[in-house]
Amino acid sequence: MTETRQGVSPANRDSIRVTSWRLLALNPLTLVSAVVLVTVGVVAVSAKWIAPYGINDVDVPNALQAPNGTHWFGTDELGRDVLSRVLVAVQASMRIAVTSVTFAVVVGVMVGVVAGYFAGRKGGWLDTVLMRVVDVMFAFPVLLLALAIVAILGPGVGTTILAIGIVYTPIFARVARAGTLSVRTEPYVAVSRAMGSGDLYIIRRHILPNISGPLIVQTSLSLAFAILSEAALSFLGLGIQPPQPSLGRMIFDSQGFVTMAWWMAVFPGVAIFVIVLAFNLFGDGLRDVLDPKQRSAIEARRRER
Amino acid sequence: MAAPSVLTHPALRFVALRLLYSAVVLFGVLVLVFALVHLVPGDPVRIALGTRYTPEAYEALRGASGLDRPIVPQFFGYLGSALTGDLGVSFRNGNPVTVTLLERLPATLSLGFAGITIALVIALPAGIFSALREGRVSDAIVRITSQFGVSIPDFWMGILLIAVFSTTLGWLPTSGYRPLFDDPAGWLRHIILPGLTVGLVAAAIMTRYVRAAVLEVAAMGYVRTARSKGLPPRVVTFRHTVRNALVPILTITGIQLATLLGGVIVVEVVFAWPGLGRLVYNAVAARDYPLIQGAVLLIAALFLLINLLVDVLYAVVDPRIRLA
Numbered sequence: 265m266t267e268t269r270q271g272v273s274p275a276n277r278d279s280i281r282v283t284s285w286r287l288l289a290l291n292p293l294t295l296v297s298a299v300v301l302v303t304v305g306v307v308a309v310s311a312k313w314i315a316p317y318g319i320n321d322v323d324v325p326n327a328l329q330a331p332n333g334t335h336w337f338g339t340d341e342l343g344r345d346v347l348s349r350v351l352v353a354v355q356a357s358m359r360i361a362v363t364s365v366t367f368a369v370v371v372g373v374m375v376g377v378v379a380g381y382f383a384g385r386k387g388g389w390l391d392t393v394l395m396r397v398v399d400v401m402f403a404f405p406v407l408l409l410a411l412a413i414v415a416i417l418g419p420g421v422g423t424t425i426l427a428i429g430i431v432y433t434p435i436f437a438r439v440a441r442a443g444t445l446s447v448r449t450e451p452y453v454a455v456s457r458a459m460g461s462g463d464l465y466i467i468r469r470h471i472l473p474n475i476s477g478p479l480i481v482q483t484s485l486s487l488a489f490a491i492l493s494e495a496a497l498s499f500l501g502l503g504i505q506p507p508q509p510s511l512g513r514m515i516f517d518s519q520g521f522v523t524m525a526w527w528m529a530v531f532p533g534v535a536i537f538v539i540v541l542a543f544n545l546f547g548d549g550l551r552d553v554l555d556p557k558q559r560s561a562i563e564a565r566r567r568e569r
Numbered sequence: 570m571a572a573p574s575v576l577t578h579p580a581l582r583f584v585a586l587r588l589l590y591s592a593v594v595l596f597g598v599l600v601l602v603f604a605l606v607h608l609v610p611g612d613p614v615r616i617a618l619g620t621r622y623t624p625e626a627y628e629a630l631r632g633a634s635g636l637d638r639p640i641v642p643q644f645f646g647y648l649g650s651a652l653t654g655d656l657g658v659s660f661r662n663g664n665p666v667t668v669t670l671l672e673r674l675p676a677t678l679s680l681g682f683a684g685i686t687i688a689l690v691i692a693l694p695a696g697i698f699s700a701l702r703e704g705r706v707s708d709a710i711v712r713i714t715s716q717f718g719v720s721i722p723d724f725w726m727g728i729l730l731i732a733v734f735s736t737t738l739g740w741l742p743t744s745g746y747r748p749l750f751d752d753p754a755g756w757l758r759h760i761i762l763p764g765l766t767v768g769l770v771a772a773a774i775m776t777r778y779v780r781a782a783v784l785e786v787a788a789m790g791y792v793r794t795a796r797s798k799g800l801p802p803r804v805v806t807f808r809h810t811v812r813n814a815l816v817p818i819l820t821i822t823g824i825q826l827a828t829l830l831g832g833v834i835v836v837e838v839v840f841a842w843p844g845l846g847r848l849v850y851n852a853v854a855a856r857d858y859p860l861i862q863g864a865v866l867l868i869a870a871l872f873l874l875i876n877l878l879v880d881v882l883y884a885v886v887d888p889r890i891r892l893a
Contacts, residue, residue: 396593396597403595403598403873404598404865405827405831405832407835408869411849415609415852416610488719492722500834515728516724519728526732529725529728529732530729533722537725540719541717
């Protein structure tokens with residue numbers, strides 16, 4: 265493949281970018297998941313406008329209707345339009361996932377980079393302390409830790425965001441620390457330091473750009489888990505509170521009607537499944553392109569053909 | 570200072586170090602769990618009492634939970650009694666937390682082991698098969714199927730399984746639990762659906778790790794050597810590749826089991842399974858702080874214990890670990 269060979273030349277920094285994008289787009293699964301994610305993003309932003317009915321328009325005479333021309337996803341036990349509720353719930357899910365993962369990335373990367381940068385030298389105690397805290401947090405299963413945080417702060421959207429954010433912070437700290445530990449021994453870091461660059465400059469200019477690959481992959485995968493965690497918390501009644509619709513709670517409410525109104529359980533579940541799957545597949549595709557080991561394997565395989 | 574002679578053996582030193590490390594983390598967990606009740610904005614006793622509040626009940630509960638003492642003696646009191654197995658009494662019904670937890674433990678252990686068994690039965694062959702056919706269509710199918718499994722919300726799958734196999738077909742009970750030793754047949758009938766729910770999701774996760782582990786070993790020099798000296802492919806695959814991949818797979822199984830034990834909260838709620846997960850959920854809903862603290866502590870301790878056992882086993886099986 266000519267375009268992959270070009271990427272090797274350091275003079276062509278832009279063409280490396282281009283080939284990364286192209287490699288990404290060459291994987292059909294990644295492409296499809298990217299399209300799905302963009303669609304979900306658009307739906308999430310415009311949910312309030314594209315929802316055909318109000319989320320709490322009760323219409324009891326038309327309760328428990330199967331999917332039809334006027335209610336594409338059917339209606340629930342109060343006659344509310346399931347499609348409209350799913351759309352608005354997707355918006356809420358995405359907002360919580362994006363906010364909480366942003367929190368996790370910012371805090372986790374900060375902790376991980378500082379710990380990794382100072383590990384084993386002056387300021388190394390910081391590494392020891394931070395990483396032991398991370399170890400302790402890893403001793404709790406994710407949902408249990410989230411539940412403990414909900415127990416402290418009480419249920420609600422704010423708590424859900426904070427809980428999911430805290431729960432996924434340690435993983436970013438570990439990934440960032442591992443990356444920092446290997447990048448800081450690179451010659452260009454030593455040269456930069458010899459030239460008198462300060463720690464902050466080195467972290468910003470050399471460390472962060474060079475550890476971003478695995479962090480981007482982790483972000484995509486964490487968004488998938490964040491959607492699942494929010495759905496689980498809302499299912500338990502501890503996340504998004506009624507009357508605001510949530511995918512998890514809609515599935516909980518469907519339990520009494522599973523056999524007579526399958527659509528109440530199926531559509532919210534499919535919505536979660538599709539979004540989570542898209543984030544997972546997209547994250548996998550990113551890993552293939554951003555991880556040098558995987559990438560050379562792909563390129564080698566392409567050349568063989 | 571010279572190390573005691575017992576600890577000069579690398580394996581023993583490794584185990585001792587891991588023990589020490591686990592103890593440090595467990596102490597951190599204890600501090601966090603103790604802090605939990607103090608981080609509650611407002612007065613936890615008052616919140617827990619809710620509408621049942623009377624000044625007498627308030628004073629009694631505060632006294633019983635030790636929350637009326639200064640914070641430092643309170644912490645050491647908590648630490649001391651936790652180490653002797655006393656986790657206080659429930660805010661709701663005054664029952665000792667330890668007794669309640671031990672009553673719930675068998676149900677969660679049952680579900681955890683059923684789940685991990687189902688997961689292994691699926692993930693081992695699927696992951697090995699996928700790795701041996703790396704890059705082919707059959708590998709892609711296994712990988713995508715496992716992605717599907719990872720992306721399904723477990724509570725949703727549980728509800729769908731109930732809808733199909735219990736409500737519609739009537740083959741299995743919708744919910745509930747029978748103790749293994751009182752009623753083995755009932756135990757089996759009740760555990761199939763929740764076990765499948767937990768196991769299928771875990772199988773999806775583990776398939777990916779098994780595949781990665783086999784691939785990593787397959788790239789090793791000794792596998793190439795074995796192949797180049799003319800051993801039959803089957804021997805190379807099973808004696809050299811898969812056998813050595815079992816070591817990392819063991820670790821993943823341990824971690825997965827530990828995760829299952831603390832992560833089956835939602836599945837336990839769906840199936841009305843009387844385990845630790847549903848206990849935590851009910852305790853959070855009821856703001857029963859001593860019970861939440863006890864359950865969180867127990868699950869985190871179990872998690873650490875399993876990880877410790879896995880690490881020690883790992884060192885026993887693979888000399889490279891303990892000699893490093």
